[in-house]
Amino acid sequence: MACIEARGLRKQFGTTVALDGIEMRVEEGGILGLIGPNGAGKTTALNAILGLLPYQGELEVLGRDPWTERDQLMRDVSFIADIAVLPRWIRVCQLLDYVAGVHPRFDRAKAEGFLAKTAIGRTRKVRDLSKGMVAQLHLALVMAIDARLLVLDEPTLGLDILFRKQFYDSLLNDFYDRTRTIVVTTHQVEEIQHVITDLMFINRGRVVLSYSMEEVESRFLEVMVHPDKLDAARALKPIDERQVIGGSILMFDGVDRQQVATLGDARTPGIADLFVAVIAHQDKQAQGADK
Amino acid sequence: MSSQSNAMPESSLRPQGTATTAIPAARLMYWSVRRELWEIRSIYVAPVAAACLFLFGFSISILHLLVAKHAAPSLDLMQQRELFGQPYEFIEDLIMGTTLLVGLFYSADALYGERRDRSILFWKSTPVSDLITVLSKASIPMVVLPLLAFAITVLTQWIMLMISSAVLLGSGHNAAILWSRVGIFHRWPMLLFHFLCIHGLWQSPIYAWLLLVSGWARRVPILWATLPPLTVGITEKVAFNTTYFGTLIGNRFTGGSEGIAIMERGRQMDPMMLFAPLHFLINPGLWIGLAVTAAFLAAAVRLRRYRGPV
Numbered sequence: 001m002a003c004i005e006a007r008g009l010r011k012q013f014g015t016t017v018a019l020d021g022i023e024m025r026v027e028e029g030g031i032l033g034l035i036g037p038n039g040a041g042k043t044t045a046l047n048a049i050l051g052l053l054p055y056q057g058e059l060e061v062l063g064r065d066p067w068t069e070r071d072q073l074m075r076d077v078s079f080i081a082d083i084a085v086l087p088r089w090i091r092v093c094q095l096l097d098y099v100a101g102v103h104p105r106f107d108r109a110k111a112e113g114f115l116a117k118t119a120i121g122r123t124r125k126v127r128d129l130s131k132g133m134v135a136q137l138h139l140a141l142v143m144a145i146d147a148r149l150l151v152l153d154e155p156t157l158g159l160d161i162l163f164r165k166q167f168y169d170s171l172l173n174d175f176y177d178r179t180r181t182i183v184v185t186t187h188q189v190e191e192i193q194h195v196i197t198d199l200m201f202i203n204r205g206r207v208v209l210s211y212s213m214e215e216v217e218s219r220f221l222e223v224m225v226h227p228d229k230l231d232a233a234r235a236l237k238p239i240d241e242r243q244v245i246g247g248s249i250l251m252f253d254g255v256d257r258q259q260v261a262t263l264g265d266a267r268t269p270g271i272a273d274l275f276v277a278v279i280a281h282q283d284k285q286a287q288g289a290d291k
Numbered sequence: 292m293s294s295q296s297n298a299m300p301e302s303s304l305r306p307q308g309t310a311t312t313a314i315p316a317a318r319l320m321y322w323s324v325r326r327e328l329w330e331i332r333s334i335y336v337a338p339v340a341a342a343c344l345f346l347f348g349f350s351i352s353i354l355h356l357l358v359a360k361h362a363a364p365s366l367d368l369m370q371q372r373e374l375f376g377q378p379y380e381f382i383e384d385l386i387m388g389t390t391l392l393v394g395l396f397y398s399a400d401a402l403y404g405e406r407r408d409r410s411i412l413f414w415k416s417t418p419v420s421d422l423i424t425v426l427s428k429a430s431i432p433m434v435v436l437p438l439l440a441f442a443i444t445v446l447t448q449w450i451m452l453m454i455s456s457a458v459l460l461g462s463g464h465n466a467a468i469l470w471s472r473v474g475i476f477h478r479w480p481m482l483l484f485h486f487l488c489i490h491g492l493w494q495s496p497i498y499a500w501l502l503l504v505s506g507w508a509r510r511v512p513i514l515w516a517t518l519p520p521l522t523v524g525i526t527e528k529v530a531f532n533t534t535y536f537g538t539l540i541g542n543r544f545t546g547g548s549e550g551i552a553i554m555e556r557g558r559q560m561d562p563m564m565l566f567a568p569l570h571f572l573i574n575p576g577l578w579i580g581l582a583v584t585a586a587f588l589a590a591a592v593r594l595r596r597y598r599g600p601v
Contacts, residue, residue, distance in 0.1 A: 050415075051415075052412070052415060052599060054597065070415065070420075070421075071418050071423075072313070072418065074417060074419075075313070078416060080416075081409075081412040081413075081416075084409075085409050085410055085412040085413040086410065087408065087410035087413060088408060088410075089330050090329065094329050098322055098325075098326055099417065101314075101319075101325075102314060102322050102323075102417050102419050103314070103417060103418060
């Protein structure tokens with residue numbers, strides 16, 4: 001059974017189309033990075049998956065309809081929304097009591113263990129904690145829940161680099177066990193490059209690219225080309241070309257590695273560069289189709 | 292205090308593709324109500340503070356009681372009852388008024404506050420349904436506040452009686468007349484009935500309406516909840532020169548003629564008061580009100596599913 005399966009997922013806010021027929025299938029046991037520009041529909045898609053939004057089309061999460069079965073679904077799904085949503089008036093110990101009271105899969109001892117590594121006092125209120133501490137607290141809560149799917153929407157927004165690194169480190173070391181599924185969106189794409197196992201680009205409410213990281217590595221190549229060889233390189237139809245000091249960097253999709261190696265040093269592109277290239281390429285094609 | 296709550300037998304097993312054993316609805320309800328009491332401390336702080344202030348004033352007035360004790364033999368039975376019983380009626384009215392206000396303000400913010408501070412996204416990430424959430428919030432003004440008000444009133448009256456008796460005995464008087472004239476013990480069952488039925492059941496459509504509006508409004512729910520009924524009432528007055536709508540709403544607050552009658556009979560220790568509860572429970576107004584409450588709450592449950600942060 002797929003963890004998340006969407007077919008023709010659509011959502012419209014007034015005249016704005018936020019999701020324009022999303023097709024996605026997320027298998028269990030991976031870490032999916034969902035990347036897209038602002039307003040691409042990432043948060044809308046995640047909200048639909050979490051049962052926070054009504055939608056058109058078909059959507060199943062762990063075999064359930066999230067819109068009508070949100071409360072049952074939340075026994076197996078945890079999420080951290082894009083902004084701090086922990087109630088500001090609550091004390092840390094009350095929060096632990098409450099989650100332990102209502103969640104069948106919450107391991108309080110585990111949460112206490114995570115918190116012991118931080119400077120968060122049990123009697124402090126959320127409003128008195130720093131932004132980083134609130135993120136740590138929320139992460140400690142969701143990691144102590146034996147969930148089958150964890151959804152993180154910009155979980156590290158507004159945190160400093162130290163906290164962000166710690167966040168993903170503990171996620172990988174203390175939570176991810178290859179049977180759980182994690183879906184994460186972020187604008188700090190370089191941070192999740194080595195965390196994710198699958199990559200999905202979403203733009204204008206559609207999925208524009210969906211590969212495993214192995215596929216990304218075998219398909220896409222980036223080469224620093226000397227100006228002399230630029231014409232030869234362009235003949236291989238790069239999907240992107242950008243100028244840097246000392247030459248141009250060209251990106252290729254599904255070309256022969258040996259052929260490309262003659263042009264210069266080939267390497268797997270970073271997600272950020274790939275994202276820019278794919279989105280720009282797609283926009284160019286869309287414009288071409290219009291003409 | 293919640294160490295028992297981790298001892299879930301299924302936590303070690305991870306059923307694949309099947310639902311995890313659910314937490315019983317009663318436990319979800321219990322934690323949801325507790326959560327409300329953590330957040331809105333005025334639910335119990337306000338009536339307790341009112342009672343404490345009243346006790347302070349009562350202690351000062353104790354001097355008057357000594358004067359009254361001397362005057363008592365020259366008064367007839369009804370006058371004595373009035374003299375000694377009055378502060379005990381005042382505290383009832385004070386606690387009723389306080390809890391009514393707390394209930395109104397609580398309900399008008401209950402489903403709005405969680406959207407305003409965006410914490411609804413956290414509450415919705417827990418396996419607590421919209422139904423449980425709305426019911427737990429509705430139970431605060433309809434069940435928790437009436438019971439709390441009753442307990443605080445009884446406790447305060449008991450303390451008042453103790454203070455008075457101590458002062459009377461301390462000044463060499465006999466406290467027996469006080470105990471026989473105050474008559475609060477007969478009133479307590481009636482008081483409990485009044486709190487549960489008038490404040491809990493009879494007024495429930497008001498709280499349900501406020502909850503519904505608090506779940507619907509994008510801002511200032513208290514205005515959305517009060518201005519439309521006010522407009523309807525005034526329009527009716529202007530158009531037909533009648534006040535049916537206003538009377539209808541007013542009756543919901545006062546408990547209607549039945550509610551007032553119950554309280555008055557209770558105070559006069561009328562032997563007929565024993566029949567009043569039965570009379571109240573077969574009153575169609577009560578059942579119509581409860582049906583309206585159910586409809587408002589059902590709408591609030593449905594609405595919460597669609598609602599996110601404002």
